[in-house]
Structures are given as C-alpha cells and as structure tokens.
Amino acid sequence: xxxxxxxxxxxxxxxxxxxxxxxxxxxxxxxxxxxxxxxxxxxxxxxxxxxxxxxxxxxxxxxxxxxxxxxxxxxxxxxxxxxxxxxxxxxxxxxxxxxxxxxxxxxxxxxxxxxxxxxxxxxxxxxxxxxxxxxxxxxxxxxxxxxxxxxxxxxxxxxxxxxxxxxxxxxxxxxxxxxxxxxxxxxxxxxxxxxxxxxxxxxxxxxxxxxxxxxxxxxxxxxxxxxxxxxxxxxxxxxxxxxxxxxxxxxxxxxxxxxxxxxxxxxxxxxxxxxxxxxxxxxxxxxxxxxxxxxxxxxxxxxxxxxxxxxxxxxxxxxxxxxxxxxxxxxxx
Amino acid sequence: xxxxxxxxxxxxxxxxxxxxxxxxxxxxxxxxxxxxxxxxxxxxxxxxxxxxxxxxxxxxxxxxxxxxxxxxxxxxxxxxxxxxxxxxxxxxxxxxxxxxxxxxxxxxxxxxxxxxxxxxxxxxxxxxxxxxxxxxxxxxxxxxxxxxxxxxxxxxxxxxxxxxxxxxxxxxxxxxxxxxxxxxxxxxxxxxxxxxxxxxxxxxxxxxxxxxxxxxxxxxxxxxxxxxxxxxxxxxxxxxxxxxxxxxxxxxxxxxxxxxxxxxxxxxxxxxxxxxxxxxxxxxxxxxxxxxxxxxxxxxxxxxxxxxxxxxxxxxxxxxxxxxxxxxxxxxx
Numbered sequence: 001x002x003x004x005x006x007x008x009x010x011x012x013x014x015x016x017x018x019x020x021x022x023x024x025x026x027x028x029x030x031x032x033x034x035x036x037x038x039x040x041x042x043x044x045x046x047x048x049x050x051x052x053x054x055x056x057x058x059x060x061x062x063x064x065x066x067x068x069x070x071x072x073x074x075x076x077x078x079x080x081x082x083x084x085x086x087x088x089x090x091x092x093x094x095x096x097x098x099x100x101x102x103x104x105x106x107x108x109x110x111x112x113x114x115x116x117x118x119x120x121x122x123x124x125x126x127x128x129x130x131x132x133x134x135x136x137x138x139x140x141x142x143x144x145x146x147x148x149x150x151x152x153x154x155x156x157x158x159x160x161x162x163x164x165x166x167x168x169x170x171x172x173x174x175x176x177x178x179x180x181x182x183x184x185x186x187x188x189x190x191x192x193x194x195x196x197x198x199x200x201x202x203x204x205x206x207x208x209x210x211x212x213x214x215x216x217x218x219x220x221x222x223x224x225x226x227x228x229x230x231x232x233x234x235x236x237x238x239x240x241x242x243x244x245x246x247x248x249x250x251x252x253x254x255x256x257x258x259x260x261x262x263x264x265x266x267x268x269x270x271x272x273x274x275x276x277x278x279x280x281x282x283x284x285x286x287x288x289x290x291x292x293x294x295x296x297x298x299x300x301x302x303x304x305x306x307x308x309x310x311x312x313x314x315x316x317x318x319x320x321x322x323x324x325x326x327x328x329x330x331x332x333x
Numbered sequence: 334x335x336x337x338x339x340x341x342x343x344x345x346x347x348x349x350x351x352x353x354x355x356x357x358x359x360x361x362x363x364x365x366x367x368x369x370x371x372x373x374x375x376x377x378x379x380x381x382x383x384x385x386x387x388x389x390x391x392x393x394x395x396x397x398x399x400x401x402x403x404x405x406x407x408x409x410x411x412x413x414x415x416x417x418x419x420x421x422x423x424x425x426x427x428x429x430x431x432x433x434x435x436x437x438x439x440x441x442x443x444x445x446x447x448x449x450x451x452x453x454x455x456x457x458x459x460x461x462x463x464x465x466x467x468x469x470x471x472x473x474x475x476x477x478x479x480x481x482x483x484x485x486x487x488x489x490x491x492x493x494x495x496x497x498x499x500x501x502x503x504x505x506x507x508x509x510x511x512x513x514x515x516x517x518x519x520x521x522x523x524x525x526x527x528x529x530x531x532x533x534x535x536x537x538x539x540x541x542x543x544x545x546x547x548x549x550x551x552x553x554x555x556x557x558x559x560x561x562x563x564x565x566x567x568x569x570x571x572x573x574x575x576x577x578x579x580x581x582x583x584x585x586x587x588x589x590x591x592x593x594x595x596x597x598x599x600x601x602x603x604x605x606x607x608x609x610x611x612x613x614x615x616x617x618x619x620x621x622x623x624x625x626x627x628x629x630x631x632x633x634x635x636x637x638x639x640x641x642x643x644x645x646x647x648x649x650x651x652x653x654x655x656x657x658x659x660x661x662x663x664x665x666x
Contacts, residue, residue, distance in 0.1 A: 004602035018604030264597035271351030
C-alpha cells in the first residue's frame with residue numbers, strides 16, 4: 001500500500017486537522033464527537049443542512065461545509081457510517097432556530113444512524129427533516145444498501161439546498177427541494193482500478209490489466225458487470241445509457257451534467273468523458289445548461305469516473321448559481 | 334495502460350473538445366494552431382496573460398483561462414512544448430492593446446519556443462514581456478532544463494498577475510510582479526508512483542512497492558534521490574526542509590502555502606500533508622496567510638505531492654484575493 005499517510009488509524013483525524021488548519025475562518029472542527037461546521041454557524045433563522053457518511057469520499061462532505069452549502073458534516077471512519085451522536089451534536093451546534101435538514105446517502109448504516117440522530121434532536125426540541133439520496137441506477141440492492149445507492153446527486157443536492165436555505169426558505173421547502181433534486185437526478189459509475197482502504201492495506205478487489213467494472217459503488221462494491229476495457233467513448237455510452245433510460249425527461253429539458261473523478265483520475269480524462277457525454281445528451285434532445293467536472297465524490301484512490309444527470313428547473317438553477325464558499329466548491333463569494 | 338482515453342494521439346484534442354463543451358461562455362478553443370482563450374478576449378486596455386506548455390499537467394494551464402487569470406493557454410502534445418505559432422497566434426488574439434505577458438515554465442523547449450513567439454509578436458507590433466518561472470529547489474539542472482524547473486509557483490503567478498492585470502496595471506508592472514512572485518516562490522515534489530504517457534503505454538519509471546522518489550519533476554524526471562517509503566510526516570519534512578532552506582524569509586513573514594496533488598492523489602492525503610507542512614512553517618516563524626490545497630499542476634496519473642511556499646506582500650494578497658472565474662479556479666465572481 002503506497003499512500004501519503006502516517007498510520008491507517010490516524011487518517012481521518014489527521015485529515016481533519018489539516019482541513020481545520022487550511023480553512024480556519026471558513027470552517028471549524030469539533031471533536032468527540034467529530035464534525036466539521038461552518039465557522040459562523042448557527043446562522044439565526046436559516047435552515048441548517050447536516051450531512052455525513054463514511055470518510056474516503058473527500059471532498060464530500062467536509063469540503064462542502066461553508067456559506068451556501070452545508071452547515072455541518074459528520075465524518076465516520078473510512079467507509080463506515082458516522083455514529084448518531086455525531087449527527088445529533090452537529091444538529092444542535094448548527095441549528096439556528098429554523099430547523100435542520102439531514103441529507104443522507106442511502107446506505108443501511110447511514111440511514112439507521114441518521115434516523116436515531118433525528119429522533120434525539122427532535123426529543124431535544126429541534127425540528128428535523130431527513131431526505132435520503134438514492135440516485136445510482138447501477139443496481140437495485142447492493143452490499144450495503146436496500147434499494148439504490150446514494151452517489152453523485154448528493155453533491156448537487158447539497159449545493160442546491162444550500163443555496164435555497166441561504167435565502168431563508170423554511171425547512172419544509174428546503175426538504176421538498178432536496179426530494180425533488182433526488183427524484184430528478186441519476187448517476188452511474190465505473191472503475192479502472194480498485195481503491196485500497198488504509199487499514200486493509202490491499203485493493204478492495206482485483207481487476208486484470210484489461211478489465212474494468214461497470215456500475216461500481218463508491219466503496220468498491222460490485223457493479224453490474226466486469227468487462228474488458230473499452231475506449232473512453234464506449235465507456236461513456238455504457239454509463240449514459242442506463243442513466244438516460246431511467247431519467248424522467250423529455251426532449252428539450254435542461255440538465256446539469258456532472259462528470260466526476262473517483263479519486264485517482266486525472267482531469268484530462270474527465271474532459272474526454274465529458275466530451276462524449278455531452279454529445280450523447282445532445283442526441284437525446286437534452287439541453288446541458290450547467291456542468292461540473294472534477295473529483296467531488298470519490299472512493300479514496302480508485303481510478304474511474306461517474307456521470308450524474310440532474311434535470312433542472314428555474315428554481316434549481318437559481319440555487320445552483322447562488323454564491324458558495326466552502327473549501328472545495330466556491331464561486332460568487 | 335488503463336486510462337479513460339480513446340487513442341493516445343487523440344488525448345489532447347479530445348480533452349480540448351470536452352473543455353470547450355463544458356465551459357462555453359467562459360472560454361473558447363481555437364484550432365490549428367491550438368490554444369484556449371477567454372471568451373471575451375481581447376479586453377481593451379488590459380495586459381493579456383499567455384501561458385502554455387506540454388499537456389498532461391491539467392488543469393494547468395487551460396483550466397486557468399478566464400476572468401482574473403490567463404487570457405490564453407497554449408497546449409503542446411503531452412509533455413512536449415507548444416510550437417511558436419501557437420503562442421504567436423494566441424498573443425495576437427488576446428492582445429487588447431496594452432501588451433502581452435508570457436509566463437513560461439523553465440524547460441528548454443518552452444523557453445526557446447516562447448522566445449521565438451515573442452519575436453514574431455514584437456515584429457507584428459505587439460508589446461511582449463516574458464517571465465520565466467524556475468521555482469523547483471530539487472535540482473539545479475535536469476533532463477529538460479538548464480537551471481531550475483518551473484513548477485507550482487507558476488499557478489500562483491498566473492493567479493496573482495491575472496488579478497493585477499484585471500486592474501489595468503501596465504505591462505511592465507505586471508511583468509515585475511511576475512518576477513517578484515517567482516523570486517519569492519519555492520517548490521519541491523515527490524512521487525509514490527510514476528505516470529504513464531499515453532503514447533508510451535508504460536510507466537515513465539519503476540518504483541518498488543517500498544520506494545518513493547523525492548524531488549521529482551512534473552514529467553517524471555529523476556529527482557534528488559530514490560529512498561524507502563516514509564510516513565506522510567517524514568515526507569513532508571523532506572519536502573519542506575529544502576524549500577525553507579532556499580526561501581528568502583525572516584521570522585514573521587506571511588506566506589501562501591500550496592499543497593498540490595500530482596494527479597492520482599486523493600484529497601484526504603493532501604490534507605494530511607498540509608497538516609504537517611503548516612506545523613513546520615509555524616515552527617520556522619512563518620505566518621500562513623493563504624492556502625491552496627488540491628491538484629492544480631499535475632503529471633497525468635502520477636501519485637504524489639508537491640509543496641510550494643510563496644512569501645507574500647500586501648499587493649500580492651490583494652491580487653490573490655481578487656475575483657477569478659476560470660474552469661478550475663474560481664472565487665468572488
């Protein structure tokens with residue numbers, strides 16, 4: 001295992017130290033239980049957004065804490081759900097009196113622990129809504145999921161709902177927007193090479209030099225099929241076809257196209273994928289009105305990509321374009 | 334070779350297609366000769382910034398074209414200098430009457446070809462200044478360089494000079510700032526694993542499972558020494574020591590710290606490096622006033638990191654903080 005780490009058990013805590021040192025003024029890191037919060041939270045009268053999940057998907061979620069996006073993020077151990085007390089304490093810390101939205105990726109541990117945290121917060125007098133993101137069209141059930149997995153649409157939901165919350169929309173409205181983003185977003189991913197979990201020390205699975213895995217999850221869970229390596233254009237077709245087959249759209253609809261790197265994928269390759277994906281979208285009559293290209297929801301050092309399409313509407317566009325100032329996503333602020 | 338590409342010879346052209354499709358409105362791509370330019374260039378009365386170099390270092394330079402940074406970027410073939418006609422045509426296209434600054438990384442081919450382009454542009458009546466970036470403390474001469482190589486400080490120079498040019502500073506002032514940034518910036522990098530150039534098809538060099546290369550260049554040129562793999566903290570010390578030994582600073586000086594990923598390095602590892610680098614800087618009395626953590630100057634799919642320290646002054650800070658709107662770096666706009 002070749003990694004820039006000190007010890008497998010120190011990865012999460014030391015990365016949090018680094019984030020705190022690098023982005024003081026923007027975020028602060030609370031410990032025992034661990035969570036990252038907006039430096040200026042709680043913001044009075046604003047719905048607070050709390051997300052979280054296993055570590056290893058950076059910059060998601062900690063890199064999205066700040067103005068116009070998340071109020072807090074709760075990091076678990078690598079690929080392991082955070083505990084309910086993390087989400088409970090985070091919810092208490094960032095609640096500005098307008099309630100808290102939990103944005104939860106659909107993995108069994110995350111769902112259960114966020115549910116428990118919501119119960120604790122409600123018992124404490126905090127208004128909580130939860131939205132589960134389950135946008136991965138690759139598989140219906142998986143290693144760690146009943147139903148579809150939550151992947152790329154999570155990033156988009158966090159940005160769009162963050163923009164809406166910043167305008168002081170009420171909790172039910174922000175939660176409704178989050179459900180709409182989830183209902184209109186679809187993703188699928190693939191891997192050229194597996195990731196290596198630090199405390200395991202070897203790749204999660206082995207792919208031969210001429211093989212790839214289509215429909216992979218963000219923890220290296222098996223996908224739809226393992227097939228021979230193909231060209232970037234063919235790979236893009238293999239990702240776009242199931243996404244388009246499942247996306248509720250009609251010709252002329254505006255979409256946001258998000259081409260994501262899995263952690264060890266160079267930017268130049270993501271643009272080669274984007275090129276073909278945009279061409280396929282056009283052929284289907286979709287109008288790509290916004291784009292995001294980069295590594296935003298990753299799987300440690302996995303090499304690969306995922307494509308997310310989100311059918312947009314005017315309000316989503318306004319919220320997407322709104323200023324955001326976080327460690328890993330920023331514009332207009 | 335496992336890459337998300339269609340054919341080695343198509344990588345650069347297809348990535349340009351993808352960038353153009355993804356960022357229309359912000360940039361446009363001109364072809365034969367190839368360069369990326371600001372969609373709204375030329376900007377009347379503004380000094381135009383032109384950079385370029387071999388491809389494979391994305392997002393540098395094309396990802397930095399836009400408002401507040403570069404006016405044009407000229408991509409060569411992978412790890413190969415662009416040709417003089419690229420820089421000449423780009424300079425003509427973006428010159429807004431206030432002259433053009435060429436920002437050139439110190440590699441023999443780049444230096445010669447930018448010189449020729451500057452001569453052609455001057456003969457065409459365009460005022461051109463050139464600044465060579467040579468901030469890599471690892472080696473004095475290298476495979477492709479007389480003198481030090483140009484690496485991470487290039488990104489910072491492009492941002493700072495872009496901010497200054499946007500305020501309509503004259504050419505001599507912008508060039509002087511670029512020389513000052515270069516004089517006050519120092520970098521050093523390392524690799525855990527080599528990159529694979531598409532048309533070569535195998536890694537540029539081999540590192541054993543327990544080895545790393547310290548002082549590596551951004552094309553996989555040999556560094557200072559190949560040594561046994563160490564912890565992230567020890568690696569950070571090995572990068573920071575030569576940078577600090579060479580940086581002209583006194584206790585209390587403000588610096589920008591840039592921790593860069595080489596292309597296949599997950600964000601979480603960069604923050605572990607940042608943590609230790611910031612601690613070392615503090616111990617030396619440096620005041621880290623700005624940070625940049627991410628993969629901005631890469632070497633295809635190389636795994637590794639580099640650290641750049643730039644001694645800042647008030648004017649640099651103002652220019653760094655100024656709005657920037659490019660495909661890969663944006664804030665305040």
